[in-house]
Amino acid sequence: MSESLINYTLHLADNALILGQRNSEWCGHGPVLEQDIAITNISLDLIGQARSLYQYAAEKMNAAAGKEHPAVTEDTLAYYRTEREFKNCLLTEQPRGDWAQTVLRQFFFSTYQYYLYQQLQQYADTNLAAIAEKSLKEVSYHLRWSSEWVIRLGDGTDESNRRMKEAVNELWRYTGELFVPAPYEKELGIDPGSMQADWMKKVSAVFEEATLQVPEKIFMQTGGKTGVHSEHLGYILTELQYVQRTYPGCEW
């Protein structure tokens, strides 16, 4: 039970960290100054969520390990775990692509997080419930911001509509995984599948306004939640962990 709770907390944290890191690639490269700041703000929100979750996971891990075990911290969890130990969904690690892909991925993920954190607020573990409650306000804004962009581009010019359609084709296959429970979720009695109907309803409503088609049933990629990732995660971690791997324990 304790092991599953740690794994689940890491899964939530990894989702936030990897998507935060991905979005941060726009810093200084956003399409306009104001949106550069907006996407960077979202990155910082996500990395803040990841920190709270890693701190909580580290606390649990240290308690479970006893004193002689080397202390786990939020930093060791972010910087010293390997690709197979990361439990983020495949959706979060996909390349940032163009602006259409970035905002669509954010929309898919924020919609998911929005319903997830609403459920987690009621969860028996009070620490997770508190983190969810605090994060929900941030996520609500991410959802609003990203859905407006999906509508703006989908119902925009020929080119923006084309790019949005390409983004849907590219990313849809990674949305199924969000709702398939991993073993640690099953053990904790958490069923992400229960949010799928709400998620689909929200996505359909925004897609209709954006003049986009919800794709037919297609094969969904899975594996991220249990550490089986696409090739992209390795590159992210290489960049993310480079300094700590090269100069272990360095501070500035």
Next chain:
Amino acid sequence: MNIAIRKFYYGDIPEEKGGGKTDAKASGHDWPLWEVFIRSKQGLDHKHAGSLHAADAQMAIENARDVYTRRMEGVSIWVVESKYITASNPDEAGELYEPAMDKIYRHPTFYELPDEVNHM
């Protein structure tokens, strides 16, 4: 021969040059310019915070939230497209403001205040 160098400040821009037309070209898009007014927690009035580009009013509010309220500066935001602001012309500063300079009797400094009146 006099070569006039004219420097424009926010609020000093004549209408035909306002609306972010020149700025829009420089930053590679044609979104209009918006002026942002923020009311802080303690403040009673909205104060001019700066300006930004946005496609519509909703986006301008959200951009203002991201650009100008990151450090909890505000609890309320107003935005208005810059082209709708009519500004006084700096060339007319003489006739507009100088007549008030020698009329010190308009300041309430010649009255003796009763002790009971505080904070004037």
